[in-house]
Amino acid sequence: MAKLKDLAQMEDRLVAGHGMCLGCGIPLIFKIILRATEDPLIIANATGCLEVCTTIFPRTAWNVSWIHSAFENAASTIAGVEAMYKALKNKGKIPADKKIKFLGVGGDGGTYDIGLQALSGAVERGHEFVYVCYDNNVYANTGGQRSSATPLGASATTAPSGSKSPGKIQGRKDLAQIMVAHKIPYVAQASPHRWQDLYNKAKKAFEAVGPAFLNVLCLCPTEWKYDESKGIKLAQLAADTCVWPLYEVENGRYKINYKPKQKKPVLEWLESQGRFRHLFKEENAWIIEKIQQDVDRDWEWLTRLAEISSRP
Amino acid sequence: MKKETWTELAIGALNLQAGNSVSNLTGTWRSGRKPEFIEDNCIQCFFCWLYCPHFAVRVEEGKVTGFNYDYCTGCGLCAEECPTKEKAIVMVKEETKIIEEGKK
Amino acid sequence: MKAVKILNGNQTIAEAARQINPDVVAAYPITPSTAIVETIAQFKADGMISSEFVCPESEHSAMSVCIGAAAAGGRVMTATSSQGLALMWEMLYIAAGLRLPVVAAIVNRALSAPINIHGDHSDTMGARDSGWIQIYSENCQEAYDNFIQAFRIGEHLDVRTPVLVGLDGFIISHSAEPVLIEDDREVRSFIGEFKPVFPLLDTSRKITVGPIDFTDYYFEHKRSQIEGIENSPRVIEEVGREYGQKFGRFYGFFEEYRMDDAETAIVVMSSAAGTGKDAIDELRSEGLRIGLLKPRVFRPFPHEKIAEALKKIKAVAVLDRASSPGAFGAPLFTEIRSALYDYGQRPKIVNYVYGLGGRDINVEHFKEVAAKLQKIAETGKVEEMLGYLNLRE
Numbered sequence: 001m002a003k004l005k006d007l008a009q010m011e012d013r014l015v016a017g018h019g020m021c022l023g024c025g026i027p028l029i030f031k032i033i034l035r036a037t038e039d040p041l042i043i044a045n046a047t048g049c050l051e052v053c054t055t056i057f058p059r060t061a062w063n064v065s066w067i068h069s070a071f072e073n074a075a076s077t078i079a080g081v082e083a084m085y086k087a088l089k090n091k092g093k094i095p096a097d098k099k100i101k102f103l104g105v106g107g108d109g110g111t112y113d114i115g116l117q118a119l120s121g122a123v124e125r126g127h128e129f130v131y132v133c134y135d136n137n138v139y140a141n142t143g144g145q146r147s148s149a150t151p152l153g154a155s156a157t158t159a160p161s162g163s164k165s166p167g168k169i170q171g172r173k174d175l176a177q178i179m180v181a182h183k184i185p186y187v188a189q190a191s192p193h194r195w196q197d198l199y200n201k202a203k204k205a206f207e208a209v210g211p212a213f214l215n216v217l218c219l220c221p222t223e224w225k226y227d228e229s230k231g232i233k234l235a236q237l238a239a240d241t242c243v244w245p246l247y248e249v250e251n252g253r254y255k256i257n258y259k260p261k262q263k264k265p266v267l268e269w270l271e272s273q274g275r276f277r278h279l280f281k282e283e284n285a286w287i288i289e290k291i292q293q294d295v296d297r298d299w300e301w302l303t304r305l306a307e308i309s310s311r312p
Numbered sequence: 313m314k315k316e317t318w319t320e321l322a323i324g325a326l327n328l329q330a331g332n333s334v335s336n337l338t339g340t341w342r343s344g345r346k347p348e349f350i351e352d353n354c355i356q357c358f359f360c361w362l363y364c365p366h367f368a369v370r371v372e373e374g375k376v377t378g379f380n381y382d383y384c385t386g387c388g389l390c391a392e393e394c395p396t397k398e399k400a401i402v403m404v405k406e407e408t409k410i411i412e413e414g415k416k
Numbered sequence: 417m418k419a420v421k422i423l424n425g426n427q428t429i430a431e432a433a434r435q436i437n438p439d440v441v442a443a444y445p446i447t448p449s450t451a452i453v454e455t456i457a458q459f460k461a462d463g464m465i466s467s468e469f470v471c472p473e474s475e476h477s478a479m480s481v482c483i484g485a486a487a488a489g490g491r492v493m494t495a496t497s498s499q500g501l502a503l504m505w506e507m508l509y510i511a512a513g514l515r516l517p518v519v520a521a522i523v524n525r526a527l528s529a530p531i532n533i534h535g536d537h538s539d540t541m542g543a544r545d546s547g548w549i550q551i552y553s554e555n556c557q558e559a560y561d562n563f564i565q566a567f568r569i570g571e572h573l574d575v576r577t578p579v580l581v582g583l584d585g586f587i588i589s590h591s592a593e594p595v596l597i598e599d600d601r602e603v604r605s606f607i608g609e610f611k612p613v614f615p616l617l618d619t620s621r622k623i624t625v626g627p628i629d630f631t632d633y634y635f636e637h638k639r640s641q642i643e644g645i646e647n648s649p650r651v652i653e654e655v656g657r658e659y660g661q662k663f664g665r666f667y668g669f670f671e672e673y674r675m676d677d678a679e680t681a682i683v684v685m686s687s688a689a690g691t692g693k694d695a696i697d698e699l700r701s702e703g704l705r706i707g708l709l710k711p712r713v714f715r716p717f718p719h720e721k722i723a724e725a726l727k728k729i730k731a732v733a734v735l736d737r738a739s740s741p742g743a744f745g746a747p748l749f750t751e752i753r754s755a756l757y758d759y760g761q762r763p764k765i766v767n768y769v770y771g772l773g774g775r776d777i778n779v780e781h782f783k784e785v786a787a788k789l790q791k792i793a794e795t796g797k798v799e800e801m802l803g804y805l806n807l808r809e
Contacts, residue, residue: 004358016367017333040619055627063331076477080484121473229388324515330622
């Protein structure tokens with residue numbers, strides 16, 4: 001079992017001086033994930049908060065090989081890097097014993113939305129890489145536009161609440177399930193508040209034979225509108241309300257990694273963030289009810305899948 | 313930082329200076345509050361190190377020894393997540409900004 | 417062993433690819449370039465190449481794979497046409513901006529709408545400001561020769577710029593003709609080893625590729641990018657000469673056909689130049705002093721050399737296989753007319769858009785143009801500067 005004390009003494013692959021917001025969840029996620037392999041690593045990063053805030057020329061916060069090419073193609077870009085690695089290995093231009101890990105990274109905009117096709121293609125082709133989506137439910141880099149990961153009822157600048165609108169009227173796309181449907185060896189959902197779980201999942205993903213996908217809940221005080229010191233508490237609440245279940249699917253078998261002793265009502269989650277504030281108006285009460293129903297249904301479904309998976 | 317002419321830049325818009333963002337002192341963003349480390353209360357759980365988005369927790373010889381205020385933005389996650397009963401990190405008022413870029 | 421083979425344009429490109437054996441080939445099929453991708457896939461299946469062959473889910477991803485692979489540090493190629501190139505458009509600029517010497521065979525095809533699978537140059541002309549070197553081919557032999565040279569040009573350390581080689585859809589891609597395929601080893605020795613510069617795969621050197629620039633660096637980086645293509649004319653000339661010395665076929669920026677004593681001239685690129693030459697022969701036998709100039713390199717545009725070649729002509733017609741709606745003439749015309757601006761002595765010049773969506777152009781059409789040029793040469797008057805050929809009006 002990894003100890004934080006040991007992890008803290010490893011070299012940072014993402015370093016200080018990046019420009020991410022106060023209380024941002026992204027560095028917390030990658031602090032752990034980038035320590036989950038000791039092999040040399042090459043990262044392809046989609047356009048987004050992480051990319052922009054780490055590479056404002058002439059500075060870079062990356063202490064690791066890194067490439068950004070566009071918004072929708074982190075998966076195909078890293079696939080290209082991986083293909084060249086295989087080619088040069090086959091041709092004997094890279095020593096046979098040299099191992100390199102490949103990591104594609106994007107936010108929910110670059111992954112659920114504009115980059116979904118490239119991601120689907122790259123995992124279908126079986127490139128050896130890990131893809132991490134840091135899902136903060138919104139296009140945060142550009143000021144809070146809706147994505148297909150924005151939850152029902154959240155107010156986003158392109159799905160704003162108003163006198164005639166309760167905010168986003170569609171639910172979230174279930175990206176982890178879409179990735180499971182690709183029959184890849186490893187898919188997991190994680191959250192920064194359970195670092196050991198996140199670390200283990202990243203390690204499994206790096207060690208998987210074939211593509212692996214991690215969907216990680218990413219705190220965003222700027223767009224979720226909460227006191228930035230409370231982020232980890234919020235992540236805990238997301239798991240306790242089952243809004244963000246922590247689970248993994250290893251070779252098709254589901255395992256829930258965290259079951260709240262007492263499932264908390266989604267109300268607590270919604271109350272905690274300004275993006276849901278308008279839901280507490282009388283006319284929007286149905287939305288809160290619907291959110292609870294959706295969460296219950298999805299949790300029930302996940303529980304059953306885990307049960308089925310546990311059968312011999 | 314002197315800005316290069318176009319002929320002085322690496323071809324292909326590469327940045328060859330890995331990790332040179334450390335010259336960007338995010339501590340200059342801090343306004344109003346900062347964390348204070350109370351060593352006697354510290355149980356070395358490393359949660360502050362873990363949850364600091366700006367890599368501002370000092371770790372020396374395997375121990376948390378305080379903060380690097382050059383980078384601390386004062387978000388307060390460390391104090392919030394400090395698990396000891398008597399907190400080893402407390403947020404305190406900060407009147408003036410001490411650090412300014414380029415003076416380091 | 418070198419040998420004459422009967423091949424169509426697609427097979428010719430695939431054959432060159434087999435000889436070059438790039439490290440990574442990433443390509444998505446699209447008519448009329450599909451057979452390039454299929455043939456390379458078969459070469460891989462039959463163990464005839466050791467390239468990694470990646471068949472992505474779109475052209476956008478194909479170019480993204482090429483970019484990742486080239487930044488990783490190796491020789492990379494792709495092939496596409498029309499909508500495929502259009503879908504790559506965003507990534508074309510990025511390949512050029514990152515100075516990655518990807519080579520692409522573009523089987524030229526019309527752009528939608530209406531959808532049309534036949535040849536014209538609207539696809540590559542749409543990419544003319546993307547920063548890629550553009551070389552056009554008249555026939556299969558030229559496509560083969562250009563494609564091989566493209567690697568040497570793009571990968572040259574002073575250039576390091578992506579290169580596309582155009583060949584006309586169906587007219588070249590699907591028409592078989594005798595092609596001299598050089599010896600595999602000779603082709604490989606001409607191409608040489610790929611020399612990576614700051615490859616991502618050298619993980620001991622932790623580089624950041626593709627950072628974000630604000631107003632203080634973007635302009636300098638763009639200027640730095642432009643230097644690559646500005647350095648390329650010298651390299652294009654050197655490579656064309658060296659190719660000629662090795663294989664007997666010499667290449668420059670354009671070909672002049674019977675231009676020595678010409679009073680009028682037609683400028684036309686790619687396959688139509690073949691028809692044009694036949695027309696010139698007939699017109700010459702009828703006593704007309706007419707010549708033809710066939711640009712080979714469109715980017716970088718050899719403005720000075722072309723202007724020098726045309727300045728003493730009385731009347732010139734530039735034939736464009738692409739339109740540029742709302743512009744003052746089609747792309748090739750505007751380049752040439754602009755190139756001539758500084759010359760005191762310069763020809764009258766007209767522009768004809770022809771062949772859109774694969775519309776035929778035959779000897780009679782060239783003769784029609786020649787007659788108009790003759791009249792302009794005699795009267796010194798241009799009645800219609802911008803027109804269309806073989807269009808029902």
